[in-house]
Amino acid sequence: MRDPEQTRQKILEVSADEIHRKGFNATSLSCILARCEISKGALYHHFANKMELGYAVFEEVYAPAFIALWQPPVEAEDPIQGLSDFFSSMSKEMSCDELVCGCPLNNLCQEMSGVDEGFRIRILAMQQQLNLLIATNLSRVSSQLQPGLDFSQIAYFIVSTFHGSSSLSKSSLNKELFDKVIKELCRYMGQLKR
Amino acid sequence: MRDPEQTRQKILEVSADEIHRKGFNATSLSCILARCEISKGALYHHFANKMELGYAVFEEVYAPAFIALWQPPVEAEDPIQGLSDFFSSMSKEMSCDELVCGCPLNNLCQEMSGVDEGFRIRILAMQQQLNLLIATNLSRVSSQLQPGLDFSQIAYFIVSTFHGSSSLSKSSLNKELFDKVIKELCRYMGQLKR
DNA sequence: TTTGCAACCGACCTGTCGGTCGGTTAAACT
DNA sequence: AGTTTAACCGACCGACAGGTCGGTTGCAAA
Numbered sequence: 061m062r063d064p065e066q067t068r069q070k071i072l073e074v075s076a077d078e079i080h081r082k083g084f085n086a087t088s089l090s091c092i093l094a095r096c097e098i099s100k101g102a103l104y105h106h107f108a109n110k111m112e113l114g115y116a117v118f119e120e121v122y123a124p125a126f127i128a129l130w131q132p133p134v135e136a137e138d139p140i141q142g143l144s145d146f147f148s149s150m151s152k153e154m155s156c157d158e159l160v161c162g163c164p165l166n167n168l169c170q171e172m173s174g175v176d177e178g179f180r181i182r183i184l185a186m187q188q189q190l191n192l193l194i195a196t197n198l199s200r201v202s203s204q205l206q207p208g209l210d211f212s213q214i215a216y217f218i219v220s221t222f223h224g225s226s227s228l229s230k231s232s233l234n235k236e237l238f239d240k241v242i243k244e245l246c247r248y249m250g251q252l253k254r
Numbered sequence: 255m256r257d258p259e260q261t262r263q264k265i266l267e268v269s270a271d272e273i274h275r276k277g278f279n280a281t282s283l284s285c286i287l288a289r290c291e292i293s294k295g296a297l298y299h300h301f302a303n304k305m306e307l308g309y310a311v312f313e314e315v316y317a318p319a320f321i322a323l324w325q326p327p328v329e330a331e332d333p334i335q336g337l338s339d340f341f342s343s344m345s346k347e348m349s350c351d352e353l354v355c356g357c358p359l360n361n362l363c364q365e366m367s368g369v370d371e372g373f374r375i376r377i378l379a380m381q382q383q384l385n386l387l388i389a390t391n392l393s394r395v396s397s398q399l400q401p402g403l404d405f406s407q408i409a410y411f412i413v414s415t416f417h418g419s420s421s422l423s424k425s426s427l428n429k430e431l432f433d434k435v436i437k438e439l440c441r442y443m444g445q446l447k448r
Numbered sequence: 449t450t451t452g453c454a455a456c457c458g459a460c461c462t463g464t465c466g467g468t469c470g471g472t473t474a475a476a477c478t
Numbered sequence: 479a480g481t482t483t484a485a486c487c488g489a490c491c492g493a494c495a496g497g498t499c500g501g502t503t504g505c506a507a508a
Contacts, residue, residue, distance in 0.1 A: 062474060064485060083365070085279065089466065099487045100467080106485090110466065160368060166421055170364045171277070173424040174354060184425040210438075216431055217438035220418030227360055227417055228410065230367040231378040237410055244404075244411035248442055256504065258455060283496065293457045294497085300455090304496065 068106045070096050075113055076121040080164045083171050084114055084179075111178065118182050122164045130190060138204075139197045140253060144246040147222065151239045159229045159238060166223040191215045198252075205252050214252065221245050262300045264290050269307055270315040274358045277365050278308055278373075305372065312376050316358045324384060332398075333391045334447060338440040341416065345433045353423050353432060360417040385409045392446075399446050408446065415439050 136142030330336030
């Protein structure tokens with residue numbers, strides 16, 4: 061009946077969802093407790109405080125999910141095509157509600173980077189890891205790309221644009237503007253090829 | 255001695271700075287009162303509540319400043335060159351502290367769009383106004399650009415990338431990554447020309 | 449000079465937040 | 479069966495938020 065590991069996972073899962081939707085500060089513990097149907101004591105048995113809970117959500121939920129999301133398209137034979145399909149499928153398959161929540165990494169970056177050092181270093185590490193992932197896979201197929209390109213620069217550019225486009229859909233509440241940016245992003249990426 | 259209009263302006267100015275640095279929710283009225291050296295009664299004499307203060311800051315401080323910032327580069331003879339210089343000068347002339355605060359419009363978009371309808375519609379209107387500004391000025395020089403371009407799409411793309419790059423500097427605490435993205439953005443914009 | 453009112457003051461209110469802690473329960477081991 | 483301890487409970491706490499309101503002050507018109 062009692063299953064501490066399951067309790068912990070439930071807390072992480074619910075917290076991840078709440079933080080994704082509302083942001084870290086706007087997420088209240090009482091709301092998490094209600095959804096998990098546990099007491100405050102249970103939560104504080106598993107996590108020292110709200111910050112540590114936030115770090116755990118980042119490391120055990122967001123980070124793995126983030127890599128699992130980006131790795132397949134980037135490691136495709138043709139990463140340019142992989143990323144184009146990846147972005148395009150988002151506007152098609154994601155519901156408006158999901159889209160409006162944005163990327164958890166970018167959300168936390170905006171909200172927490174300037175406020176908490178623990179979040180900042182974790183977010184930065186994740187961004188650098190993603191950048192390396194994209195840049196190395198672009199250089200892998202560099203023979204098919206235009207000469208003289210800075211792959212790290214391009215990787216940061218692509219991710220920045222993607223995050224910026226997520227921001228747009230938050231205010232427009234629909235996919236239209238998001239689609240526009242993604243279209244142009246795909247056009248840009250296509251131009252990287254010879 | 256008493257100058258209600260000056261008091262009001264002071265409140266708006268200080269609030270704009272606080273909201274820019276900390277975000278809307280994290281900005282406390284008591285902090286604004288302390289910096290303005292006024293009482294809570296004075297603030298609530300001029301503004302109905304915190305939300306209305308936020309709206310006033312947006313409309314009377316952010317929006318005019320935003321237009322004043324973007325209009326000159328976009329309305330230059332060569333808007334592509336104007337925007338390139340505009341972005342490049344940011345990384346050179348802005349201090350790290352300023353850069354890390356990000357664009358007030360984008361910050362509020364991320365924080366408030368999903369939470370408050372009043373903010374959302376104001377932010378969206380501003381984004382559309384900026385988009386129109388850029389798109390019309392690109393079409394103005396369309397004879398110098400490649401054929402078949404969607405100017406609105408390009409305008410949203412440019413702004414999205416810029417906002418995304420601001421996000422990057424928040425976690426890295428330096429200009430390096432911001433510079434990288436801006437460099438690539440300028441390279442992209444250069445390719446729009448014939 | 450008196451009067452009216454906008455401008456301003458600040459003590460106080462209510463609600464919610466993250467966090468604490470003494471107590472209870474269930475399960476594993478001796 | 480008795481003992482220990484991790485797991486969990488929930489009443490309670492202080493801090494601080496936004497917001498209220500009766501009272502005071504200064505200026506301008508009558």
